[in-house]
Amino acid sequence: MVERQPPREPRSVAQSQPGAGFSEQSPRQDSGSAPHRSPDHSPDQGPGQGSGLDPVQSPGPGPGSSVHQGTDHGAGRSPGRAPGRQPSGHSSAPESDPDSARDPRTRDRRADTQRGHATAWGEARALAARAGRSASPRTLRLTLDRAIGRVLAEPLTALTDLPSFDTSAMDGWVVAGPGPWTLRRGEDGGQGLGILAGHGAPAPLPDGDAVRIATGARIPANGTAVIRSEHAHADEAKGLLYAQNQVVPGQDIRPRGQECRSGDQLLPAGTVVTPAVLGLSAAAGYDELLTVSRPRVDVLVLGDELLATGLPHDGLIRDALGPMIGPWLRAMGVEVSAPRRLGDDREALRHALTTSDADLVITTGGTAAGPVDHVHPVLAEIGAELLVDGVAVRPGHPMLLTRLTSGGPYLVGLPGNPLAAVSGLLTLAEPLLRGLAGQAVEDSYRVVVRDEVQGHPHDTRLVPVVHRVGTGSGPEHVVPLHYNGPAMLRGIAAADGLAVVPPGGVRSGTEVEILDLPWASATPWTEGCFT
Numbered sequence: 001m002v003e004r005q006p007p008r009e010p011r012s013v014a015q016s017q018p019g020a021g022f023s024e025q026s027p028r029q030d031s032g033s034a035p036h037r038s039p040d041h042s043p044d045q046g047p048g049q050g051s052g053l054d055p056v057q058s059p060g061p062g063p064g065s066s067v068h069q070g071t072d073h074g075a076g077r078s079p080g081r082a083p084g085r086q087p088s089g090h091s092s093a094p095e096s097d098p099d100s101a102r103d104p105r106t107r108d109r110r111a112d113t114q115r116g117h118a119t120a121w122g123e124a125r126a127l128a129a130r131a132g133r134s135a136s137p138r139t140l141r142l143t144l145d146r147a148i149g150r151v152l153a154e155p156l157t158a159l160t161d162l163p164s165f166d167t168s169a170m171d172g173w174v175v176a177g178p179g180p181w182t183l184r185r186g187e188d189g190g191q192g193l194g195i196l197a198g199h200g201a202p203a204p205l206p207d208g209d210a211v212r213i214a215t216g217a218r219i220p221a222n223g224t225a226v227i228r229s230e231h232a233h234a235d236e237a238k239g240l241l242y243a244q245n246q247v248v249p250g251q252d253i254r255p256r257g258q259e260c261r262s263g264d265q266l267l268p269a270g271t272v273v274t275p276a277v278l279g280l281s282a283a284a285g286y287d288e289l290l291t292v293s294r295p296r297v298d299v300l301v302l303g304d305e306l307l308a309t310g311l312p313h314d315g316l317i318r319d320a321l322g323p324m325i326g327p328w329l330r331a332m333g334v335e336v337s338a339p340r341r342l343g344d345d346r347e348a349l350r351h352a353l354t355t356s357d358a359d360l361v362i363t364t365g366g367t368a369a370g371p372v373d374h375v376h377p378v379l380a381e382i383g384a385e386l387l388v389d390g391v392a393v394r395p396g397h398p399m400l401l402t403r404l405t406s407g408g409p410y411l412v413g414l415p416g417n418p419l420a421a422v423s424g425l426l427t428l429a430e431p432l433l434r435g436l437a438g439q440a441v442e443d444s445y446r447v448v449v450r451d452e453v454q455g456h457p458h459d460t461r462l463v464p465v466v467h468r469v470g471t472g473s474g475p476e477h478v479v480p481l482h483y484n485g486p487a488m489l490r491g492i493a494a495a496d497g498l499a500v501v502p503p504g505g506v507r508s509g510t511e512v513e514i515l516d517l518p519w520a521s522a523t524p525w526t527e528g529c530f531t
């Protein structure tokens with residue numbers, strides 16, 4: 001299977017051509033005012049915070065529980081730079097540089113305009129799905145054994161009638177006309193086996209005769225019904241067959257084309273190839289299936305403060321996203337390259353974005369307006385088309401979606417805070433990849449939430465939850481989990497879904513929309529799942 005296309009030529013870089021929608025292009029005035037705390041922040045949820053979150057779901061205040069007692073979202077707060085992070089070497093840029101993330105006024109303006117441009121959460125998901133569907137899919141013809149877990153690139157159309165001949169549904173006797181019937185022998189050289197499956201057309205059955213027949217064998221011409229062996233009595237001495245019940249014409253005969261006619265559409269394009277689909281495909285005459293190639297994703301992890309191994313030290317922290325994103329996407333059936341840690345090197349980022357031959361590039365970190373947050377400036381520099389620049393969702397609001405070049409890879413920029421990155425994965429990357437993979441949008445569903453969950457005043461919140469089966473008196477429900485702050489993974493690691501909490505929140509006992517986590521519904525045959 002050769003799915004990788006040869007690497008594309010490096011794209012030409014349109015210098016100083018900010019894409020439409022960049023905050024630098026906004027006509028909004030920079031107020032020049034001091035940074036202010038956004039009124040619409042939502043607090044990190046540690047134990048005891050956020051009304052109604054079940055303390056049973058966490059061990060209660062412990063070491064770490066006091067870490068996130070304050071807000072972590074204020075627009076006026078400086079981005080969480082680790083003390084160990086080195087300056088990027090761009091610090092002497094002139095203030096007039098419109099792309100400069102180093103000019104504090106530009107940074108504030110970007111933060112402001114990001115809020116102004118934020119796309120509603122549902123709209124952002126729909127837009128990402130549409131973007132994915134609009135890309136022309138690459139396809140791959142695979143033998144049945146290799147097609148499992150893939151997606152059909154074309155409808156599965158029957159290549160034959162099913163069944164392809166009139167066939168007996170039971171072991172017994174095939175009869176012609178009303179009984180009793182004369183027993184026929186000799187069809188099989190006198191062995192008395194009768195008509196067996198897997199043979200050519202049997203001799204026509206004369207009216208008034210009966211002959212043994214096996215399940216799956218061809219019905220002879222003139223055969224009018226099949227009588228199950230347990231419903232008939234063969235009087236060998238008289239050479240006659242008697243039915244014990246009334247015989248209805250056509251009984252226990254599966255007529256040719258009962259399930260489908262050749263040319264009938266059995267399944268639409270976009271169907272995931274499950275074991276049952278493989279069985280149906282084989283029955284319908286297929287040796288190979290045309291499938292949509294798995295989308296290919298490059299993962300670029302940004303941040304000088306990140307360690308690949310060992311314990312945090314000297315302001316450096318472990319990269320929590322590199323180990324998470326690949327397996328997360330593979331659980332969705334995506335092909336993912338090993339994460340590349342680029343630090344906060346603007347040039348390395350530009351080079352990686354202009355040379356990727358993936359369908360989607362995912363970056364982590366660097367989406368905000370900090371001194372070394374290079375994502376927006378580099379996208380502006382290469383003239384990328386911004387489709388989503390900020391989403392009205394908490395956590396994760398700085399997430400973005402662009403197309404790097406027309407017909408080229410998409411880019412999803414995930415915020416660096418780990419749960420914010422998860423939010424971006426589910427809001428933008430997942431629907432985009434489903435579109436690229438030719439899959440239908442997942443139907444959302446709603447479940448009763450056990451506890452009240454506070455809402456954000458304006459934005460959607462995504463809150464880790466765990467499903468609980470219904471007991472005798474109560475229905476199935478979800479329990480919201482603690483440790484759901486933007487920088488925390490403890491809640492999501494214990495979760496099997498995310499509740500979509502609308503502005504204003506949800507009351508205990510009401511229904512809330514749930515996004516499944518891919519491993520909660522992962523198909524065990526999906527290649528690469530958790531490997």
Ligand SMILES: Nc1nc2c(c(=O)[nH]1)N[C@H]1C(S)=C(S)[C@@H](COP(=O)(O)OP(=O)(O)OC[C@H]3O[C@@H](n4cnc5c(N)ncnc54)[C@H](O)[C@@H]3O)O[C@H]1N2
Binds near residue numbers: 079319321398414
């Ligand atoms: N002035 C403003 N500052 C910030 C805003 C804002 O609106 N105005 N939004 C905040 C929000 S919300 C988020 S989320 C972050 C997004 O920032 P970036 O995408 O630029 O991410 P970084 O600054 O690089 O990192 C943020 C945070 O996450 C840590 N991090 C980054 N990558 C990883 C990783 N791979 N594994 C673990 N942790 C990671 C990083 O050390 C920072 O602590 O911006 C806020 N600021």
Ligand code: MOO
Binds near residue numbers: 072073395398419420
């Ligand atoms: O901390 Mo931010 O809201 O999570 O994206």
